[in-house]
Amino acid sequence: MRITYLPFEFLINRRPLSVQANPKRLQQWKNFVRSEAQNVWQGNSPIQDANLQLTLVYLCGDSPPDIDNIIKPIQDALVGLVFEDDSLISDVDGHRRFLSEPIKKKNLPFLLQQGFLNAQECVYVKVSESQPLEKYL
Template identity: 30%
Template sequence: MTRFEFIVDGPPVSQQNRDRGKGNRREAWQNTVKQEAKKYWSSEQKIATGWVMLQITYFYDSDQMDVDNIVKPIQDAMKGIAYVDDKQVSDLLVRKRNLLDLRKKDTTSILAEGFARGKEFLHIVVIDAPNQEVST
């Protein structure tokens, strides 16, 4: 795997969500993430078997979520699509950016697609993890 990126309409569902009444919202969100990832997955791409870095950017218009609560449902949803198991995620970058205050430059075509939709979305990227060495 070199790079796999896709977008999902937001807002995301938090890891903290415990909605059991009208169906599990977190499970439904994970299914949405899986479906969107599969739309962007190319048959030429190979599922990662080594360490990966997961980058998630939530482009919002009303900030209602802590970034740490965004990660786990997305990370779990990607199992079997971009990587074999979420234990392969060795590096993680999670950001929130306000759509109203954003200056866009150097966007990929997929990220530009998200902006063109004109509403909240998440941009998710899985790449090979950087070198595993630690320097002090």
């Protein structure tokens, strides 16, 4: 089954918070992520029956949080908006790259290119349908 509004992608133009952050600040972060996603989500309702892949690319400056600690809050923020439950996420790709690193931007998704051009910390988020396991290996 092909879901027509996937892949879904957006850019969070802010330094992410770790799952280990103060609970109040973490909830504010999740609310912010959700509002950014709502600005571009085209689906009428959350996806209910699919195996999904969540891809994050964190463009960071100095002393960034661990990539694995920023995934869960972003994933949680999309529950009920993009997908009904985070149990639909079968695959997760998390990437962290320093803004100071030389990176060939030509073949990157447009939003990720924009993140590099802005030269400020941000997170590129993409939700797509999972692929067969052999495509990842």
